[in-house]
Amino acid sequence: MQIFKVGGAVRDRLLGLPVTDIDWVVVGATAEEMLAKGYRPVGADFPVFLHPQTGEEYALARTERKSGRGYGGFIFHASPEVTLEEDLIRRDLTINAMAEDDQQNLTDPYHGQRDLEARILRHVSPAFAEDPLRVLRVARFAARYAGLGFTVAPETLELMRQLSESGELEALTAERSWKEISRALMEDQPQVFIQVLRDCGALKVLMPEVDALFGVPQPEAHHPEIDTGLHTLSVLEQSALHKQPLTVRWACLLHDLGKGLTPEEAWPRHIAHEHTGLKLIKAVNERFKAPKDCQELALLVGQYHTHGHRALELKASTLLELLQSFDVYRRPQRFEEFIVACEMDARGRKGLEQRSYPQADYLRGAADVARGVAVQPLLEKGFKGPELGEALKRERLKALKAYKENA
Template sequence: MKIYLVGGAVRDKLLGLPVQDRDYVVVGGTPEAMVAQGFKSVGADFPVFLHPETKEEYALARTERKSGHGYKGFKVYSAPDVTLEDDLRRRDLTINAIAEDDQGRIIDPFGGAEDLRRGVLRHVSPAFSEDPLRILRVARFAARFAGRGFRVAPETNELMRAIVKSGEVDHLVAERVWVELERALGEDRPSRFIEVLRDCGALARLFPEIDALFGVPQPAQHHPEVDTGVHAMLVLEAAARLSPDTRVRFAALMHDLGKGATPKDEWPRHKGHETRGVELIKKFCQRFRVPNEHRDLALIAAQYHPHCHRIAELRPATVVDTLEAIDAFRRPARVDMFICACEADFRGRSGLENRPYPQAELFRRVFNAARAVNSAAIAAEGGNGPDIAARLREARLTAVRQVLQTAHNSH
């Protein structure tokens, strides 16, 4: 048996990045031999074993053959006669198809090290097209390594287009798509993920609501970039600079979804886009089984981002209504995430990235003032439920009014 370090660990080592997970491939091994050495079998679909001490994954070298649609549609062959090169050939990108032996020697049959040096994301073999999920993985790596100037090889982009045309992406399992999207949102430049998908036609098939934003105009005096799709990408990048939280980044991506459904004869204005956006986000989140926390923040950002932008002009009653609508008093941690998504929207405009956004601080101040109202003391004064609720609201209105007046006077 020969054991090799493979995949991401070798790639990241060559890039000088910290190595997170180590995966090994075993050539010339059998399940019986692995178990005899104390390895624990964990692979349901193919032979994967955990090391008895390090708990790192060791997979027997294998080949795969397409046998149906989607992620599970493969026949796996694993036996001692499968070579290291056979195993590496079934991987997605050349930069992930490099191995290292126990002496630290690099085995690189497909030129992955050179592609790493040149910043190219290139498929290993035509077998790439057997798993449509790989389109999303390529887009995610493009988002991860965008800062290093990585680009998709033209021939790989062509292959991705062919996969989209064949209809294979339509068979992707919703949960798998969400996993890739959420991972991409956590990368350095998440907008690259969207751009790569759009470039090969996959965006229109997987996320038509996002694709529909491109080419839709907005008023140039507020949006120098004009195009709503371009704005969405700038907002996503601004969110990535402001917060590592994928909930904030998802809300930023979704915040203007309603503009893609504005009737053409109303362009470049988008009256009522907030309400249209809420319906589209609900359907999107249902389709991809998006976690509730991501969904809920996206919904309140879509509906209420104009309130944050105009906080200084709002009536105290509207401010308290907004705080109640976003469930601020029961979920105070949500307020900062909401403000962050709104600030990303404000900064996601060509040439306005660094303009001050005092609304963030004012929104926090009105929230803190309303939150500081002692609800227990008000309840202790007695009365029935509606009576207590009315007095609590009145006290919050007074607190908010004072903050807004102070802000007006200081200007």
């Protein structure tokens, strides 16, 4: 029995990056031997075991063969005869197909170290094209390592293009897709993830609503970058630069989908795109079964982001409606995420990345004023039920009018 550290742990150590997850491969062992040593089995499809002390994953060396469509369409074969090289060749990228023993001696049959030095993301073998999930994984790695100068090898991008055209991407489950998408959006340069998907034709299969934004012009006065797709990438980039959470990044990606529905004769204006985009945002949300908080914020940002930009001009009654829509009294965090999403939208414009956004503090102040209206005096006046709600709304409106006058 031989044990090797494999994959990301080896890659990141060689890059000088912190190593977080460690995966191990066991060569020359049977499942029975692993059980006898106290390892706990966890793999349903193939033999993976948890170490009795550390809880880290140890997988028996295995080969795989395509047996159907999608990510799950594989037959795995694990036995003591499977070599380390045979196990490594089934991996996605050369930089993930290296192993080292306990003395840090490197096994690198597919030249992963060379590709690390050349900053290239390259597939290990033609079997790469058998797993559609790898399209998303490579795009995610491109987003993660873009800051180090990594790019996707042209021949790998071509394989990704073939996969995108094959219909295999449609076989991916919503859960598997969302796992990759959500992880990619939390990388340092999530806009690279979207760009790579577009470069290989996967974006128009997975998110045609986002792909449709490229080539759609906007008024140059507000959008010096003009192209709506490029603006979306810039907004996503800003959300990462400002360390925003997943909810905000997802909303930033989807906020302008309605502009993809504007008739060409109306370009570059996009009247009511906030409302026309809602059905598209809902469709994307449902396609990937995004978490509820991501879904809700994306819809709210899509509908109200122009309200955010015009916050200083809004009538007090419109401001109150906006606050009510977000339920700022019980869910203050959601309104805060809306505000920062609007700010990312404002900054995601060519040459305007450092612009100030006074609307943010104005909206926060308005929310504080509305929340500060006390209920107790109204109760003491005998208001209750629907009448109490109306009285509370009147008091909040009065407070917002005063706030607007003094702002």
